[in-house]
Amino acid sequence: MASSSADRKAAPAYEVDLYSEVVIQDPYPHYARIRDLGAAVWLPANDLWAIGRHADVRACLADHETFRSGHGVAGNPAANSIAPGNLLASDPPLHDQLRRIVAAPLSLRALNEVKDRIAETADALVERLVECQTFDGMADLAQYLPVSIVSELVGMPEHGRENMLRWASAVFDMLGGANARAQAALPIITEMRAYTVNHATRDRVRPGGWVAMLYDAADAGLIEPTQVQMLMRDYLGPSLDTTIYATGHLLYLLGTHPDQWRQVREEPALIANAINEAVRLESPIRGFTRLAANDHQLGDVTIQAGDRVLILYASANRDERQWEHPDEFDVRRVLIDHVGFGHGIHACAGMQLARLEMRSILAAMVKRVARIEVGEPQLAINNVLRGYERLPVRFIAA
Template structure:
């Protein structure tokens, strides 16, 4: 049995993870993590196969790396398996499908144009607070249809949610009161009475009234709109701007050929995956080479490592907007693939198009990384545009 005796949720590894991921990949297809009492799959083909095999790699016992969350948050969309997951996801997905988003695309594109025009006039701005957070907070919170208190706290609740999905270290423990606040908010009668009737959250309750889902699931499904819809998109936007600043020749290709935007987004999601990975529980024993993982053991599926696996990608640490990167796992894969990925692509595309018409070059100052148990991205990213 190959083991990697390092705390993957320490500040040091969170800030500089990629050498550790490579070391795990090189040890073998399945590696034991003594610090966390679970296994790790870090190679592309193994992670993708596990994500596809929901029957063998179950989400129904939680996807966190700790039992506090795994025993306390079961039954929401991401902690169920088909067919229950399929029914719940179908309701969540309705306003997030590509056809449904056609109606909101003009609003997102117009807001992106206004934002970028303002930022370019400023010339200097924080790519996180001033740019990456803007569309998710102003547009998405409105589409979800939360009362004002919910919109004001979405970022804090989302960051806490992802911290708690790692191990129960100091960050995970400190996240718990924020998560309880979110749970209480989504079940509060005052929240429900204040929902916008045209919003996505109110549509969940109408689906329950129609018998599609149980009413008891609605608060948890509201949380699915609040937490995953923000930080992943925000961090992806920040990482893409950072990569364009570090690789001006790649930005030159994109701004003069807008058909490369989808590939550029995929490349940023591959190279700087916003979500490091989630766990699953094996329902049956699995064999990897000489290693057998018993049924009932928990396995960390390390998306961010799989997306840099030398066995899959040629020169995987190179940022190349023309790469065929459609198979990246930045949005996950299989039944639990990110339900909001079309919205994320729409927001990021609108921003990049707006920048492409106005900016020849990005120059970055001293960035600061966010330290989160599950997410990777920047907390601050000073940018000057030329």
């Protein structure tokens, strides 16, 4: 039973639609207000509790018995009614079974087989871009590895790969609030599902690709044949949009902080930390929801069984209770517990792939790029994702 109106009236409330375009454009002041109001804050416009403080976000993500994903992780009932059962929207033991299958090609051991190819492709890409006067940091750089290599590894039929970015963006729009963007995403999701059922069939996917491995798992009895199409969709968003947006943020932050780029060039060992710091500061995923399975005390508020909770990764990652000067970009910051890749059993299965792609790009840039010049980025408007649509960039050769 969800919280009564009396329970909510006694709790701190924030009268802003977190999925509105004005908030999407500049969310961080709103997140700071939510953190200041309390551990759990009621959002009347969204019919959700918001959890924005770092310690509370990590605790909620770690407590998958209380904060359940199996009833969907979206901010609107329509999406939650059709999503449960995939990797993102499932609970143990189903989640553990599915993750073993989906995450197999994303492990460090599996990625070792493609590491050299990704590094060589990134090196050639950066070499070409140094010769350009200007280029679009999103289309020409951030999207390049995911579209040219990762989509091939996924192994969808060639004629559908050009739609993968559009489909992935729609998936995340659908996972937001009950608004026009979520509504507009539904026919695109229907198109994607039709493609996975009618075109990404066993005989048309790339042999040895990740989707083919799903068919192999079904043949081995590890998953049901009906789960193959659902799980192949789990590769679309995590392997594409989130990595692309994280790469764009990294590029922009290094371009607007030349002192930080200089430190990375002088100490390439800082590459991994620079990536983590960019993901912390500009989390590609703002947050997902969970459904409370039982009453749970958070600060002065009792979240009751049946309440839906929005867990704000992007707010937690800028919590002044956790970090000094959290709004600053510092490649030397000690980072062991940001939640830009999530936390707990639902931590991003593709985080090692994302890090490998970004690490390969930065390693190539360290050798060839003395200075990064960036123009004004154009923000992509999406209910859940934060990233750029376009980003003017120029590389000054070393």
